Amino acid sequence: MLYLCSVKLLFTLFSAALLKRQAFAQFLPLYDANLTTLNSPHDPNITISYKVPEGACKTAFDTQKQYSGWVRIPVEDESTNLFFWFIEAREPTPALTIWLNGGAGGSSMSGFWQENGPCEVVEKDKDNLEVKAREWGWDRASNMLYIDLPSVGFSYTTPITNGSFDSYNATTIFPPEPIPEWSSPWAFTNGTFSIPNPSTNTFTAAHLVWNLLQAFLLTFPQYNPPLNSSTGISLFAKSTTAPYAPLFASYFHSQNLALSNSSLPSSVLPIKISAIGLINACNIDPVSQAQSYATMATNNSFNLPLLTTEQASPIMEAFKTRGGCSDLLAVCRSDNPTGLTKDDQIQVCQQAASCMDSLTFPYQKYTSRSLHDISNPSFDPLPNQTYLTYLNSLAFLSALGSPINFTDLPPAYPPLSPDPIPALTSLLSQGVRIAMISGDRDYLCNWYSTQSTALRLASSLPSYSPFLNAAGYAQIYSNTTYIGGAVRQFANLSFSRVYDAGHFPSYSQAETLFEVFARVVLGDRSLSTGEEVELGGTFATEGDPEATHTAELLATNVPNPRCYIRKAAETCDDESTRAVLRGEGVVINGVWYNSSDDWQLPGQRDGTSGQDPTTTAVMTGIFTTSISASTETANSAPVSRQGSAAYGLSVVGVLAGALLL
Structure with missing residues (x-):
């Protein structure tokens, strides 16, 4: 997944210093989950917990x-x-x-x-x-x-812990942090999350x-x-x-x-x-x-x-060049035939994935259209x-x-x-x-x-x-x-x-x-x-x-833009980003608007x-x-x-x- 986010814009507009502001408190309270838990017949060490939602x-x-x-x-x-x-x-x-x-x-x-x-x-x-x-x-x-x-x-993966979710960078941060000066309570929220397991x-x-x-x-x-x-x-x-x-x-x-x-x-x-x-x-x-x-x-x-032949030419050049995507993929998949995640194998595969992502850069640079x-x-x-x-x-x-x-x-x-x-x-x-x-x-x-x-x-x-x-x-x-x-x-x-x-x-x-x-x-x-x-x-x-x-x-089929706060990196353009981070406007049903009068029924x-x-x-x-x-x-x-x-x-x-x- 590629993110068309305005991270550079954010940091040029706002200082990286932190204000002592707390993100909206969304830590999950303790409640009775009311789950039925059984040992799996195929392995008593494995349990299944379920309910009717x-x-x-x-x-x-x-x-x-x-x-x-x-x-x-x-x-x-x-x-x-x-x-x-x-x-x-x-x-x-x-x-x-x-x-x-x-x-x-x-x-x-x-x-x-x-x-x-x-x-x-x-x-x-x-x-x-x-x-x-x-x-x-x-x-x-x-x-x-x-x-x-x-x-x-x-x-x-256990243990779970409280943290902060930064919707503009699509990341979770542990432990929870105050809201950065460049962000806002809408875009930087608290929650309870699982720490990712990179293995x-x-x-x-x-x-x-x-x-x-x-x-x-x-x-x-x-x-x-x-x-x-x-x-x-x-x-x-x-x-x-x-x-x-x-x-x-x-x-x-x-x-x-x-x-x-x-x-x-x-x-x-x-x-x-x-x-x-x-x-x-x-x-x-x-x-x-x-x-x-x-x-x-x-x-x-x-x-x-969408692109001229000249604009599109770097795509295959980046793929075929020595040390480019093709070479990285060959190393990634030949050295990692069973998907084992040794550190060196992970690094090569990450480089290969980044290289494949970069093949869409000409499209993103020269068009204003969605990758999707x-x-x-x-x-x-x-x-x-x-x-x-x-x-x-x-x-x-x-x-x-x-x-x-x-x-x-x-x-x-x-x-x-x-x-x-x-x-x-x-x-x-x-x-x-x-x-x-x-x-x-x-x-x-x-x-x-x-x-x-x-x-x-x-x-x-x-x-x-x-x-x-x-x-x-x-x-x-x-x-x-x-x-x-x-x-x-x-x-x-x-x-x-x-x-x-x-x-x-x-x-x-x-x-x-x-x-x-x-x-x-x-x-x-x-x-x-x-x-x-x-x-x-x-x-x-x-x-x-x-x-x-x-x-x-x-x-006539082009949709009007909408800035979804929880998907800000992909849906909020530069203009709405500036307004969100200044705390302007309103958020209705998870969508940012200049004013409540802009909201309409679907x-x-x-x-x-x-x-x-x-x-x-x-x-x-x-x-x-x-x-x-x-x-x-x-x-x-x-x-x-x-x-x-x-x-x-x-x-x-x-x-x-x-x-x-």
Whole structure:
């Protein structure tokens, strides 16, 4: 995750001397968490503590069960407490989906509240937030299990301690400090946090998550899919956490093998991953990623030159130069094949990660556009960040029984995983469905890079050569009136380009992302139409060999800026930063305004209304059509355009040959 913060501006405007002012007191009081705690049957040293988080999240139906809590796992002389939140599907299904968020270890609560979770936070009035069910939440098709990785979000390592959170530098400070002169009580707050554990690595994280799954599924066996189920367990991961998904799945597979040869006790459950979904993936194939930055900047599908050829030339120079990103990555991944975090290995990987981040500097220097969505301003107000205020309210924290405040990003986390391509290749050869999905307006983790990665993966397996020379791009039918993107699919491998979506495609194009997701987790489905097919055979989508569909970015869709105090580094421009740090204006529902008169209800704002389900929304159902015989190609004009806020569409009409399940 990159921060477009004005740190230099802050220190030039204000002295670095500290005033003896106390930050807003937000240390968590002692309260009864009311958690049920059990020893895990697979290991008595591991405990699971959980509760029903009453009132924290409104689901589509009151009958849907929810459980949130922590799995406590001893690690050397401390304990890691991994946070989970489970939501039962709206209709009975054996499918279980695990969600891991990105941002180099960002909290899965981001995906939960901003993109695909069962509920969302909306503004009801001034200083009044409300939680509503999300129409296109992924619980519409699957049981969902959201997990925070070690030292991320609500996960914590003991001991926990009081500290200060600096939202402009996105850091936690221990012990608590007075407010710096250059900051303000809005941007520098007290809280209770976990001290990050920099020794966490990919292998350790995989082992911890495996233990969480053991504890959860042994405690709630009714949510463990049958091993012979076509749906099974799916693992979806996003952005810079996407490489972890295949590495985790490979570790789970190795544990299954150990169980089969009696190297593990019989109380252990096999964890079989049936599908892996990679959403706007970064750091899987760095070579393709580096090349894609120049392509996206100079020759993108919106016919919008973002950089000149001269401005873009430093990108590949920085990657290929001696001692540059390519060399650093080679050392990082060759010297660190199992993800062990020795100090020297960590240092090289941190240098490699910093170098990869620097490849976006020309884009940031010469454009005023968001890394996450080229149609938005650099200080991007989307998706809505109001949930950060809600998650730090005492009412919410007590509903979860959380001993710590919520922060969106960890101060320290391993920046790069081992090379995930061998793991992806192995999993694909074992019959695991691999779905790569990208919004086409994302610059940071763009679709050109993901497409290249899919082609590279197919070329590594002779049996997948048809993905390269036979499969074409077919339209993704989101509903009866909208084409949401283009998909290239052969057998268990697919790449989907989602139209008019940025780094948060489930926010930008909620219905399309849901339909693609549902087709992936159900198994044996065409991602184009949702029809049942035999993926184990020779199924391939038909269409053009390239995804050449073009569109225009409409200036009328540019959202108004919003300065979210708890996400100040990414959302507050220089002008609002100056005012915030002078203590001017007001903060309403976590957003800074010049005056209270500037606040409006979400529906009155351009581009920031979110996806509130309407009273007539149909909250169940998956769209399927038999329109596969259509002569339209994936690169032809869509049937209609689905605007970034057009989520009230429910499929109640049926085309000839179309079907709702």
